[in-house]
Amino acid sequence: xxxxxxxxxxxxxxxxxxxxxxxxxxxxxxxxxxxxxxxxxxxxxxxxxxxxxxxxxxxxxxxxxxxxxxxxxxxxxxxxxxxxxxxxxxxxxxxxxxxxxxxxxxxxxxxxxxxxxxxxxxxxxxxxxxxxxxxxxxxxxxxxxxxxxxxxxxxxxxxxxxxxxxxxxxxxxxxxxxxxxxxxxxxxxxxxxxxxxxxxxxxxxxxxxxxxxxxxxxxxxxxxxxxxxxxxxxxxxxxxxxxxxxxxxxxxxxxxxxxxxxxxxxxxxxxxxxxxxxxxxxxxxxxxxxxxxxxxxxxxxxxxxxxxxxxxxxxxxxxxxxxxxxxxxxxxxxxxxxxxxxxxxxxxxxxxxxxxxxxxxxxxxxxxxxxxxxxxxxxxxxxxxxxxxxxxxxxxxxxxxxxxxxxxxxxxxxxxxxxxxxxxxxxxxxxxxxxxxxxxxxxxxxxxxxxxxxxxxxxxxxxxxxxxxxxxxxxxxxxxxxxxxxxxxxxxxxxxxxxxxxxxxxxxxxxxxxxxxxxxxxxxxxxxxxxxxxxxx
Ligand code: FAD
Ligand code: NAP
Numbered sequence: 082x083x084x085x086x087x088x089x090x091x092x093x094x095x096x097x098x099x100x101x102x103x104x105x106x107x108x109x110x111x112x113x114x115x116x117x118x119x120x121x122x123x124x125x126x127x128x129x130x131x132x133x134x135x136x137x138x139x140x141x142x143x144x145x146x147x148x149x150x151x152x153x154x155x156x157x158x159x160x161x162x163x164x165x166x167x168x169x170x171x172x173x174x175x176x177x178x179x180x181x182x183x184x185x186x187x188x189x190x191x192x193x194x195x196x197x198x199x200x201x202x203x204x205x206x207x208x209x210x211x212x213x214x215x216x217x218x219x220x221x222x223x224x225x226x227x228x229x230x231x232x233x234x235x236x237x238x239x240x241x242x243x244x245x246x247x248x249x250x251x252x253x254x255x256x257x258x259x260x261x262x263x264x265x266x267x268x269x270x271x272x273x274x275x276x277x278x279x280x281x282x283x284x285x286x287x288x289x290x291x292x293x294x295x296x297x298x299x300x301x302x303x304x305x306x307x308x309x310x311x312x313x314x315x316x317x318x319x320x321x322x323x324x325x326x327x328x329x330x331x332x333x334x335x336x337x338x339x340x341x342x343x344x345x346x347x348x349x350x351x352x353x354x355x356x357x358x359x360x361x362x363x364x365x366x367x368x369x370x371x372x373x374x375x376x377x378x379x380x381x382x383x384x385x386x387x388x389x390x391x392x393x394x395x396x397x398x399x400x401x402x403x404x405x406x407x408x409x410x411x412x413x414x415x416x417x418x419x420x421x422x423x424x425x426x427x428x429x430x431x432x433x434x435x436x437x438x439x440x441x442x443x444x445x446x447x448x449x450x451x452x453x454x455x456x457x458x459x460x461x462x463x464x465x466x467x468x469x470x471x472x473x474x475x476x477x478x479x480x481x482x483x484x485x486x487x488x489x490x491x492x493x494x495x496x497x498x499x500x501x502x503x504x505x506x507x508x509x510x511x512x513x514x515x516x517x518x519x520x521x522x523x524x525x526x527x528x529x530x531x532x533x534x535x536x537x538x539x540x541x542x543x544x545x546x547x548x549x550x551x552x553x554x555x556x557x558x559x560x561x562x563x564x565x566x567x568x569x570x571x572x573x574x575x576x577x578x579x580x581x582x583x584x585x586x587x588x589x590x591x592x593x594x595x596x597x598x599x600x601x602x603x604x605x606x607x608x609x610x611x612x613x614x615x616x617x618x
Contacts, residue, residue, distance in 0.1 A: 106510065110537070126184075267459065324524050341370065467591070
């Protein structure tokens with residue numbers, strides 16, 4: 082599709098990506114009276130919720146908290162049906178938002194941004210789109226997503242395999258059925274844990290290829306009842322404020338005690354309460370030290386392993402499904418809607434790839450070091466080149482022709498996760514080194530979008546043409562993010578948070594762990610001090 086003609090007029094901003102971030106950024110810039118356009122590679126809006134349409138895909142933050150807060154009218158009129166909404170419902174919501182705020186007329190779908198070059202004389206970005214050609218604008222805003230570039234398995238031979246191949250992160254809109262088929266699923270992170278129980282209901286045989294097991298906590302998903310919806314809607318403003326000042330964008334009482342200073346019975350009672358709440362944070366957040374002390378962490382990990390043993394009939398299978406190679410919480414936990422119970426079904430088999438690694442795809446299926454598994458369909462739930470993948474995929478050149486990919490060769494370097502020294506008038510929404518994926522992302526996205534809009538408005542008021550992070554502020558921020566991460570157990574795990582899932586990617590702890598409330602205060606302080614740490618010209 083060609084880039085919309087309107088987009089060719091003198092633009093103030095080009096926004097890349099039409100997910101939650103890009104949609105809201107467009108709305109905010111329009112409110113400032115700016116001319117902005119959105120370029121989106123997908124055939125529809127919604128980002129994550131467009132691409133990940135695999136069976137079982139579901140949000141794992143409660144719906145009424147994983148929704149925009151910027152419009153009280155939108156909050157009141159939209160009716161969520163479940164505690165954890167399924168992918169079609171989230172996508173419907175985003176489509177409603179796009180229509181309600183008349184966003185579609187400034188969005189070009191089916192066009193990929195391949196390159197961007199900053200022209201120092203004109204103080205404008207020239208952005209190359211494919212298809213679509215070149216566009217120019219004063220500001221370039223990358224709302225390209227933290228989890229938008231899928232990672233395929235490194236295993237050779239996929240092109241030789243003759244059966245059906247599905248990628249959870251590029252599922253498509255057609256309904257793929259698995260009735261009567263021999264299906265293999267590779268990957269047991271959040272996507273695998275969600276898709277496996279649903280495919281198990283259809284397949285004649287399901288083989289799950291697991292390299293690293295996940296810790297899963299029961300979702301306890303259920304329909305929302307009218308009274309709780311009404312109560313939430315009545316108190317939405319206070320709730321939103323609590324989200325913004327919380328640690329992870331999900332209000333909760335901070336723990337007061339160490340897991341090691343209470344009796345085993347008290348500890349288990351606290352973990353049990355967290356388990357029953359059916360969310361991502363309560364169990365791990367039961368004590369102050371679960372994410373900082375190996376000994377404390379092991380008490381929570383063992384609590385969940387005992388639950389796996391109780392859920393899975395075969396003790397050998399329960400053992401194989403029990404994570405032991407990383408501290409609980411340092412790889413993203415999953416919410417379980419029938420995952421462990423699926424392994425009690427006689428037609429479901431687990432292949433432990435640590436014992437028998439994958440060797441190759443064959444024309445008939447996959448071969449491990451033990452044997453060949455013949456399969457009619459393979460589902461790849463093998464994750465993403467997270468946080469930096471979508472930015473690195475664009476050939477971005479800043480001041481003096483500096484190449485962003487070179488500047489980030491040893492890991493991302495930026496200021497506040499928002500701006501990069503040497504790349505004026507470029508912003509990243511929930512970029513690496515911001516709380517991003519370690520939060521309810523709706524909260525982090527809104528905060529970034531609003532900060533960027535505020536910055537652009539302040540520049541206009543002061544008559545500034547460019548803004549650019551200083552090298553010094555950037556160095557300090559990179560050091561600070563690493564220091565905060567290093568206090569915790571997170572960097573010790575081979576996770577996508579550290580880039581360890583992508584061969585050759587530098588190992589850097591990518592999200593900022595200071596908490597969304599603290600981070601927001603830091604960003605607001607920078608703005609209040611006249612954009613301290615930035616050079617304005
Ligand atoms: P995205 O939704 O990823 O949108 C980015 C868009 O940019 C994409 O559509 C992509 O096609 C486009 N794009 C990228 N590069 C280019 C380019 N060069 N040219 C043109 N277009 C480009 N977070 C939570 O907080 N809670 C959850 O429950 C949750 N569930 C998730 C479930 C799944 C399956 C996945 C994968 C992620 C989940 N996340 C969740 C994280 C989720 O990514 C964010 O919550 C949020 O949707 C991100 O929105 P975004 O607009 O920043 O990015
Ligand atoms: P992921 O967590 O990175 O999981 C990928 C899985 O594939 C892992 O089990 C990984 O094993 C395995 N894998 C990767 N390459 C492999 C290979 N070559 N051979 C064998 N196994 C391989 O990715 P994801 O499940 O898509 O989730 C990514 C993130 O998206 C989540 O953490 C979450 O933030 C978000 N998400 C959220 C939800 C939700 O519930 N709302 C749903 C889906 C995704 P190793 O661990 O050994 O690398």
